[in-house]
Amino acid sequence: MKNKRYIIVGNSIAGVSCIEGIRKIDKNGEICVFSDEEYFNYSRPLISYYLAGSLKENQLNFKDKQFYKSNKVKLFLNTKCEKIDFKRKILYTKSGNFEFDYLFLGTGGKPIIPKIKGIENVKEGIFTFMKLKDVKKLKKYIEKEKKVKNVTILGGGLIGLKCAEGLLGRNIPLVIVELADRLLPNTFDFIASEIIENKLKEKNCEIIKKNTIEKIISKDGILKEVILKDGKKIKTDILIIAVGVYPNTELIEGTEIEKNKGIIVDEFMRTNINFVFAGGDVCESKEFDNNRSVIAIWPRASRQGKIAGINMAGGEKKYEGMFLMNSVELIGIPTISFGITNPENEKEYEILKKIDYEKKIYKKIVIKENKIVGGIFLRDIERAGIIIGLTKNKVDVQVIKKSLINDKFGLLYLPENYRKHIVKGEGIEV
Numbered sequence: 001m002k003n004k005r006y007i008i009v010g011n012s013i014a015g016v017s018c019i020e021g022i023r024k025i026d027k028n029g030e031i032c033v034f035s036d037e038e039y040f041n042y043s044r045p046l047i048s049y050y051l052a053g054s055l056k057e058n059q060l061n062f063k064d065k066q067f068y069k070s071n072k073v074k075l076f077l078n079t080k081c082e083k084i085d086f087k088r089k090i091l092y093t094k095s096g097n098f099e100f101d102y103l104f105l106g107t108g109g110k111p112i113i114p115k116i117k118g119i120e121n122v123k124e125g126i127f128t129f130m131k132l133k134d135v136k137k138l139k140k141y142i143e144k145e146k147k148v149k150n151v152t153i154l155g156g157g158l159i160g161l162k163c164a165e166g167l168l169g170r171n172i173p174l175v176i177v178e179l180a181d182r183l184l185p186n187t188f189d190f191i192a193s194e195i196i197e198n199k200l201k202e203k204n205c206e207i208i209k210k211n212t213i214e215k216i217i218s219k220d221g222i223l224k225e226v227i228l229k230d231g232k233k234i235k236t237d238i239l240i241i242a243v244g245v246y247p248n249t250e251l252i253e254g255t256e257i258e259k260n261k262g263i264i265v266d267e268f269m270r271t272n273i274n275f276v277f278a279g280g281d282v283c284e285s286k287e288f289d290n291n292r293s294v295i296a297i298w299p300r301a302s303r304q305g306k307i308a309g310i311n312m313a314g315g316e317k318k319y320e321g322m323f324l325m326n327s328v329e330l331i332g333i334p335t336i337s338f339g340i341t342n343p344e345n346e347k348e349y350e351i352l353k354k355i356d357y358e359k360k361i362y363k364k365i366v367i368k369e370n371k372i373v374g375g376i377f378l379r380d381i382e383r384a385g386i387i388i389g390l391t392k393n394k395v396d397v398q399v400i401k402k403s404l405i406n407d408k409f410g411l412l413y414l415p416e417n418y419r420k421h422i423v424k425g426e427g428i429e430v
């Protein structure tokens, strides 16, 4: 039988996991992977450490060259995929045209650039923080312009805070401007935000909330100042824009592939064309709460890529959804936040909390009708995996409720039936 030909667009975690998924089932098919980046694979969550200087470029890779060799993958770096002919199953790139039987789209996300007055006049001083290329540019600018004294970051979400971490590692004073009333507003509550805020302030970082940048002032194309909505002026040499990402669907615009915010996939990660699959930040899938959404996090991209690969190669595996989750170290504090962490109508929920401001430890568990629906863990995250497992499996926690935020809480506290399940099955995950 003729070998199948697989094409993967994107060499980040979704694309790489897709290779692994394919090879679980099909050892001989031809796999070609395309990336428009010139760099080998790297972990985006680590680029702030590269900026800070605590990791070197070769420490950012999550797979080595041998991985591609042993999986018989042809890797095309610096090769943008420009067009796809779905009828003839041909992918067009600058380096030539490639026929395929199955296609995986793992093109990730792009930074949102808000329309701010004056932004169009700036030629030097504005950066984004998504790719290694962005960090290299930023690093070069800081090192060349030795007089960089002030940096402003627009956005106090995951990417803004990771960038702040990198800059503070270089002892550069910062201002973070956030539109919401707290940092990481998608998954943090006020207490978690305050703990991170205090830590940032200790490191010479000012935080301005409930505000945004309304105007940018430059001179001869060089950034000079930003003016906030309330009129406050901030002198700044660098502005980092980190207000969010959107799915990079450029390649399928105007084609028959269905999209909403992201490319729409079913539980097998298949698009509306049966030989085309997608996964990671580019795709919109049914998540744990049964709603279709785009959750731009690493573990989702990894899982979806692998599942897509298995199904492309003829296996059968379903994606069961994830919840909105962040598992991230911020300014040296490990944090995990997931699900509903800040319910609007608190009366409908039971909320368990434990706070130690001095040690910067915080645990919050949100319960509805005896089932955990969300949580926040700062610093003491060891047992968060068990809590997430209980949430995912909708375990009734009525009898163990009091122990949930106990420091010694562990597997032995769990109901016996559930303990058996997690020993046998995929009960726990982070």
Ligand SMILES: Cc1cc2nc3c(=O)[nH]c(=O)nc-3n(C[C@H](O)[C@H](O)[C@H](O)COP(=O)(O)OP(=O)(O)OC[C@H]3O[C@@H](n4cnc5c(N)ncnc54)[C@H](O)[C@@H]3O)c2cc1C
Binding pocket: 009, 010, 011, 012, 013, 014, 015, 034, 035, 036, 037, 043, 044, 045, 046, 047, 048, 079, 080, 081, 082, 106, 107, 108, 109, 129, 130, 131, 158, 159, 162, 163, 248, 251, 279, 280, 281, 282, 296, 297, 298, 299, 301, 326, 327, 328, 329
């Ligand atoms: C600074 C930062 C910190 C983060 N920290 C965390 C964290 O701590 N925890 C967490 O869970 N998540 C984190 N994330 C999010 C996480 O990195 C993403 O969810 C993950 O990288 C998504 O993987 P992906 O493979 O779907 O897409 P991406 O990683 O975005 O990769 C897509 C790839 O496809 C390439 N591509 C796009 N179009 C084309 C084309 N036409 N032709 C060829 N190649 C193309 C892109 O250049 C890119 O290389 C962070 C993100 C950033 C930016």
